[in-house]
Amino acid sequence: xxxxxxNPRYLIxxxxxxxxxxxxxxxxxxxxxxxxxxxxxxxxxxxxxxxVEVTDKGDVPEGYKVSRKEKRNFPLILESPSPNQTSLxxxxxxxxxxxxxxxxxxxxxxxxxx
Amino acid sequence: xxxxxxxxxxxxxxxxxxxxxxxxxSVSGNPYLFWYVQYPNRGLQFLLKYITGDNLVKGSYxxxxxxxxxxxxxxxxxxxxxxxxxxxxxxxxxxxTSGTYKYIxxxxxxxxxxx
Numbered sequence: 331x332x333x334x335x336x337n338p339r340y341l342i343x344x345x346x347x348x349x350x351x352x353x354x355x356x357x358x359x360x361x362x363x364x365x366x367x368x369x370x371x372x373x374x375x376x377x378x379x380x381x382v383e384v385t386d387k388g389d390v391p392e393g394y395k396v397s398r399k400e401k402r403n404f405p406l407i408l409e410s411p412s413p414n415q416t417s418l419x420x421x422x423x424x425x426x427x428x429x430x431x432x433x434x435x436x437x438x439x440x441x442x443x444x
Numbered sequence: 445x446x447x448x449x450x451x452x453x454x455x456x457x458x459x460x461x462x463x464x465x466x467x468x469x470s471v472s473g474n475p476y477l478f479w480y481v482q483y484p485n486r487g488l489q490f491l492l493k494y495i496t497g498d499n500l501v502k503g504s505y506x507x508x509x510x511x512x513x514x515x516x517x518x519x520x521x522x523x524x525x526x527x528x529x530x531x532x533x534x535x536x537x538x539x540x541t542s543g544t545y546k547y548i549x550x551x552x553x554x555x556x557x558x559x
Contacts, residue, residue, distance in 0.1 A: 334487070363547070372450075372551035373488075373534060380545060388546055420487055427545050429476040429538040430495045435487035 332357045336421050336436035343411055344444050351406045351439050353421030361424045361431065362404040363388070364396065366417040367438075373420065379404055380427040411443040446471045448537050450550035457525045458558050465520040465533050465553045473541025477518040479509055482532040482552075491533075494518060495540075505529070525557045 334355045343349055355362065363378040365388075375388030379398040393415055395407040404423075408415060419439045424431040447470045457463045469475055476495055480488040492503025499511045509520045518535060535550040 361545075365549070370551060373536075373549035375546055375548075378545055378547075386545065389548075422488075429540050429545075430493070432478075432490045432493065433480075433488075433547070435480075435489070437485075437487045 334436040336439050340440050342442045346410050349408050353404045355423040359423035360426045363422045364406045365420045413443050416443045446548040448550040450553045452553050454554045456556045463522050463525045467518045467535030469537045471539040473539045476538045476540050478536040479520050480534045527557045530557045
């Protein structure tokens with residue numbers, strides 16, 4: 331089954347404790363992206379990747395890192411989480427970086443930073 | 445700069461009535477426009493998109509959307525709402541001609557279909 335898999339689904343952590351949210355897709359997609367969803371703000375793009383070893387900042391990249399060493403994986407790293415990073419996070423992938431391509435979303439990771 | 449506006453936080457409609465969820469956009473070039481739906485505790489699912497051509501786009505579950513270039517709008521519509529259509533709807537835009545790889549999403553509109 332074609333899917334985007336995020337882990338963990340739920341995470342509670344404390345300020346400053348490094349964490350990684352994993353994202354994996356099995357569709358051989360080139361384009362992958364991370365979003366955060368906050369009430370009243372909708373989805374905001376954090377980082378995206380056009381292909382292996384090619385990443386760029388979205389609209390809210392501060393406090394986040396990403397890497398794309400393999401085509402299928404696109405982990406989101408919070409080196410020193412802060413309470414303002416408490417949010418619902420979504421990973422998405424699409425066939426290529428062509429803007430007309432549909433994005434496929436993971437089920438989401440709900441993060442609470444205390 | 446790209447932007448998307450969904451002016452209504454919530455839309456209530458009676459089952460069987462037509463529904464409209466509004467979206468306006470701003471891009472410097474030509475737009476690629478999308479509608480996604482989010483059911484509780486789920487990720488977003490694609491509904492429909494406008495790339496080029498016919499201004500009326502038909503999508504999943506009986507939804508359609510009309511692209512209006514002069515009004516820079518891409519409103520989502522359905523002739524007869526179902527209770528199961530109740531969900532959170534997001535409009536998104538990407539600039540087709542500026543070379544950007546970013547997507548901009550609206551703030552979302554919660555649709556409530558009342559039985």
